[in-house]
Amino acid sequence: MPRPRQVIPPARTVTTRQRAAEGSPTTSNDEPPVTESAVFTQMNPAEVIGNDCNNVTTLLTENQRLIFENARLQEENRNFHERNVSQCTRCNESLHPFPRLIAYESTLLPYEGKTDWDEYMSHVDVVARSNGWSEQRKAQKLASSLRGPALSILSTLLPCERTEWVPLTTALSKRFGQQNLGPKWQANLEARRQRAGESLSDLAADIEKMTRLALPGWPESCKDQMGVRAFLKALADEDLRRVLAAAVPLSVQDALTRAQLIESAMNKEGCWDCGQGGHTRAKCPKRKPQPQEN
Structure with missing residues (x-):
């Protein structure tokens, strides 16, 4: 903070004639005029510095007080704002106990207990x-x-x-829920076989669902291995099962993709029983139907 400037009054000259009029003793030689500025310069410098320091200390104290007062007012304003927001929230909840519906709100599908x-x-x-x-x-x-x-x-x-x-x-x-029906789903997974006319994608989807329900809490790697094993066992085409097993699929989805590619190649080559194209060995009309396991 800049030091306050000391105001010096204008100098007043005291002449010999004025001293004579005032009755002060005079000498034969004229003395130089005496000014008040000369008297001021004869003051102790320590006193001037002390006065300046006192003024600076006073200003610093006042500034510090204003800073604390400003911080206090800001804190009171913040608390008042929080109380106001809380009261407004309670008022809105009391007036509108349920959230306002939006125009594009989606609805839930009905649940009858048949869906998982x-x-x-x-x-x-x-x-x-x-x-x-x-x-x-x-x-x-x-x-x-x-x-x-x-x-x-x-x-x-x-x-x-x-x-x-x-x-x-x-x-x-x-x-x-199916949390306590793990043994039931394990038995169903073990007995699952591909039905007549059932596509590979439908079979894979059912195998994945049954594996998830039969092995709750198991690591995903173990579920994939059990699912691939059940998928291979459920295939009706023995040739497709043998070729797919040699490919060593890592998951049910991987097994489905490979099985579809193998089945497409087999359809192009023709049936391995009758030699005609357009169907695989499992769907050959000349092949005797085998009993399905439940």
Whole structure:
């Protein structure tokens, strides 16, 4: 901060004639005029510096006080803003207890208990994320989408639990979930065979689903190995199974892609039983049908 400038009053000259008029003694020789500035220069420099230091200290103290006061006012303003926002939020929630619906809101598919519960929950999660639903809103929409056997779940819950996410999904999972049916799906996977007229893509999709349900919690690498094994075992064409096994597919999807390529090449070459084109050995009309395993 710049040092305050010392104001010096204009010098006043005292002549010999004035001293004579005032009665002061005079000498024969005229003395030089005495000015007040000369008197000022005779002051102690330490006193001038001390006065300047006191002024600077006072200004610094006042500046520090203003800084603290400004910080205090800013803190009070921030607290007031937070309280205002909180009160406005509570008022909006009391006036609008449910979130406002948007014009393009997606709806849930009806659930009757026939669709796999885990797959339907994936559908609920996607729709809820796209619409921005809260947990309570998801429970309300899920309860309103229940049909048939799934609708009877609501009667087993308390009225306050029918629109609560955790109690509702827990009850539905116990009724329609597949967590405790691993041995059943393992047996079905072991006995799965390709049906007459069933495409390879449909067979692969069913094998993947059954593997996921039969081996919950298993590593993905183990699920892939078990799925490939079940897919090879389920193929009706023995020649296709033998050629595909030699390719050593890494997953069910890999096995499906390779099987489709091999089947396409076999169709071009013709049936290995009758020698005619347009069909494989498994679909040869001259081949005797084999009993299907259930």
